[in-house]
Amino acid sequence: MLVLVVVTALAFDYTNGFHDTGNAMATSIATGALQPRRAVALAAVLNLVGAFLSLHVAAAIATGLVEASMITLPLVLAGLCGGIIWNLLTWLLGLPSSSSHALLGGVIGAVLAASGPAAVIWGGVLGKVVVPALLAPVVALLVGGVGTWLVYRITRGVDPGARDRGFRWGQVGSASLVSLAHGTNDAQKTMGVIFLALIAAGSASAEDTVPWWVIVSCAVAIALGTYMGGWRIIRTLGKGLVEIESPQGMAAETSSAATILLSSHFGMSLSTTHVATGSILGSGLGRRGARVRWRVAGRMAVAWVLTLPAAGLVGAVCALLVQVLPGLAGSLVVFGLLVVTTAFLYHRSRAQHVDHTNVNADWCPDDEVLDPDHHLIHERH
Amino acid sequence: MDVPGTLTALWQIVVVSLLVGAGVPAVFAVGVRALAEVPAGPAPFPRRLLAGCCFGVASLAVVAGIVLIVLGGR
Structure with missing residues (x-):
């Protein structure tokens, strides 16, 4: 059982990695500041380093959102499955959505199914998850928009070539900071889940420090995931939302880095994905003449609203399976279902492949949809 | 919370x-x-000094x- 949970947690960490590569690197890839493969390699290394930077790992999952005493190993497994499946589905559709929300949704759904609504701390869900999710894109949009406007105002009249060369450096620097922060924040979440599982299984005590293999495996999992590059999501963020130039890219990534780091400093953790998307939208609004594709933004917003309930539904179904089937059988069935679903979604993604060769291809029609049944993406020019 | x-x-x-988020790009x-700004040739020294200071501030922000x-804001 413990092994299943650890493996599933690492799998979640991996999806977390490739789902979020775009948050940091999409703008650098879109403007050509970095070659696509170099960008994901850089992001992977920084995620790896970031995972080791701060090791205040709390053995916790969904603290203050569900009654801690209700969390059992099978429920953690069910919650992780909810998170992974939602992450894969949104990746297939090329939609950036918050990995932490997916995990929280899965766990809340699992606890809800197992113990009823009384086990969920609804005030916590509202204050810690829903309100920050509504605020994050707005704050980031404001910061990214003002930054972009200032940058274009200050560099007015400067030769665009020289300007873009300069800003590419700033872009890479600010994007790197976002990657580093992501490695620290998100790898630690999985470390916390595994540590919690170890304590629940009696293999560690809460007073222990996190075993080194947990830290190393989580760091490696998120770095490998990042290196895989969620090309579909990178494409949406870098090309789909806004046609982006280097100065916009730098303003957007600096806005993301500042908002993410400062919000966690002030005790509110905002989703990297929500912040990055808001910043990129802001950079589109801040430059005169830039076009923002609101339909794409609208689709993302729908995905964000659905994240919690959808991942929760999967988590709940998994939790019921675990409870109904006797002993370890339930957990094995849930794990089996996870593997089958993953294989199916991966197979679907092959039908319309996005990788480092066509990630920057022109955004085709106004409402390009990454629908595996249609072949909408042009070859690279 | x-x-x-x-x-x-x-x-x-x-x-x-x-x-910070809008100020750093502005300084940059x-x-x-x-x-x-200068059409031809390298920028004169005062300009390069100013640029160096600006990029320095931006680098400091990254640090x-x-x-x-590292301190773990949370």
Whole structure:
């Protein structure tokens, strides 16, 4: 059982990695500041380093959102499955959505199914998850928009070539900071889940420090995931939302880095994905003449609203399976279902492949949809 | 954190993020402009000094960000 949970947690960490590569690197890839493969390699290394930077790992999952005493190993497994499946589905559709929300949704759904609504701390869900999710894109949009406007105002009249060369450096620097922060924040979440599982299984005590293999495996999992590059999501963020130039890219990534780091400093953790998307939208609004594709933004917003309930539904179904089937059988069935679903979604993604060769291809029609049944993406020019 | 607590943290986040998140690119932009303004030849020394200061401030902001990560803001 413990092994299943650890493996599933690492799998979640991996999806977390490739789902979020775009948050940091999409703008650098879109403007050509970095070659696509170099960008994901850089992001992977920084995620790896970031995972080791701060090791205040709390053995916790969904603290203050569900009654801690209700969390059992099978429920953690069910919650992780909810998170992974939602992450894969949104990746297939090329939609950036918050990995932490997916995990929280899965766990809340699992606890809800197992113990009823009384086990969920609804005030916590509202204050810690829903309100920050509504605020994050707005704050980031404001910061990214003002930054972009200032940058274009200050560099007015400067030769665009020289300007873009300069800003590419700033872009890479600010994007790197976002990657580093992501490695620290998100790898630690999985470390916390595994540590919690170890304590629940009696293999560690809460007073222990996190075993080194947990830290190393989580760091490696998120770095490998990042290196895989969620090309579909990178494409949406870098090309789909806004046609982006280097100065916009730098303003957007600096806005993301500042908002993410400062919000966690002030005790509110905002989703990297929500912040990055808001910043990129802001950079589109801040430059005169830039076009923002609101339909794409609208689709993302729908995905964000659905994240919690959808991942929760999967988590709940998994939790019921675990409870109904006797002993370890339930957990094995849930794990089996996870593997089958993953294989199916991966197979679907092959039908319309996005990788480092066509990630920057022109955004085709106004409402390009990454629908595996249609072949909408042009070859690279 | 409850809802009122979230809102109290919010205005601080907005103000400081706006200062840093929009300020750093602006300073960087001043640096880029200082270097690029002259049509031909390398920029004169005062301009290069100004640009160096601007890029220095931006680099310091990155270092500050790393410190914030290491200290673990949460």
